[in-house]
Amino acid sequence: MIISSEEACARLQDEFVVAVPTETVYGLAGRYDSIAACETIYSIKNRPRDNPLIVHIGSIEQLPLLTHCVTETHKKLIDAFWPGPLTLLFDALDSLPKTVTAQQKMVAIRMPNHPTFLEILKKTGPLVAPSANLSGRPSPTRPSHIEHDFGALFPVLDGGQCVCGLESTILSIGSSESCHILREGSVPRGEIEKIVPVKESPISCVVPGAKYKHYAPKTPLFPLGNTPVECVIGFKERRYRAQHVFVLGDSTEPEEVAKSLYSILRALDHCQFGKAYVDMDFPTEGLFSTIYERLSRALSCQ
Ligand code: TXA
Ligand code: MG
DSSP states (O other): EEEOOOOOOOOHHHOOOOOOOOSSOOOEEEETTHHHHHHHHHHHHHHOTSSSOOOOSSSSGGGTTSOOOOOOOHHHHHHHHHSEEEEEEHHHHHHHSHHHHHHHHHEEEEEEOOHHHHHHHHHHHHHOOBBOOOSSSSSOHHHHHHHEEEESSOOOOOOOOOSSSSSOOOEEOOOOSOOEEEEEEEEEHHHHHSSSSOOOOOOOEEEEGSSSOOOOOOSSSSEEOOOOEEEEEEEOOOOSSEEEEEEOOOOOOOHHHHHHHHHHHHHHHTTTTSSSSEEOOOOOHHHHHHHHHHHHOOTTOO
């Protein structure tokens, strides 16, 4: 059910949960200081309780409500990327509800680059917003994806198709002037390295959410080999020996591919093929590294 921005604000202030657009993917928003709203989010997403929520802010003045520890490295990254698809970890204030951080000492924060959502955040104050999908399903990049997961009556603020199409990049900041990438995302590693050094992360250095199955269509998905197949997810300029091809975009246009990726994984399930194959033969540079990671996690044979 599409609702207006005013209604979204009113519902959020009353501690209800609403789906909102961001530049990355749609989020399931609720007040950060409402245990009821956070509980609703965990329960309707069927989200494991040890998987913390990202807090979104509408202005830098809202940061002290969540953390008092903003280092020089944080400041550089904030100046370079906020508002935008970069989430940073900070020491959480003790007063922050443990439902937000899932008992972790750190809180993940970002300022989204979406005019309507920013306006709402300025009125409501910080909002938690995990991606607005059922846990394990591809993130939603259009209102119809949310309707599919949560039903036609679920309140959605329509912001059209998300411009990035992939979730934010998540960084933890070390004690020296460096950072680790905990989740690849819409800001490629090379862009971050222009601002601060990125240290190689130990295998254990990932977001808690990474241990759960993600981004997967229900249709079993395999990497494309050399044999003819019924259904392929592939690139615009390539020819495939397949009866049906879902086109991600041009293999030299990562932004185009990122934007369509989750829509295509969802569209695949509507066609009810027994299985499908994806063309994984592309250089994994820049944003294509994130695309490769998401596709790898969507495969049935990981
Ligand atoms: O682009 C995005 O980041 C979207 C939009 C809606 O902002 N949000 C999003 O949220 O992708 P979600 O919940 O689907 O993914 C957030 C990830 C999870 O894997 C979670 O484990 C991690 O962020 N995370 C959240 N809080 C954390 C914390 N305090 N420490 C470490 N990881 C955290
Ligand atoms: Mg998610």
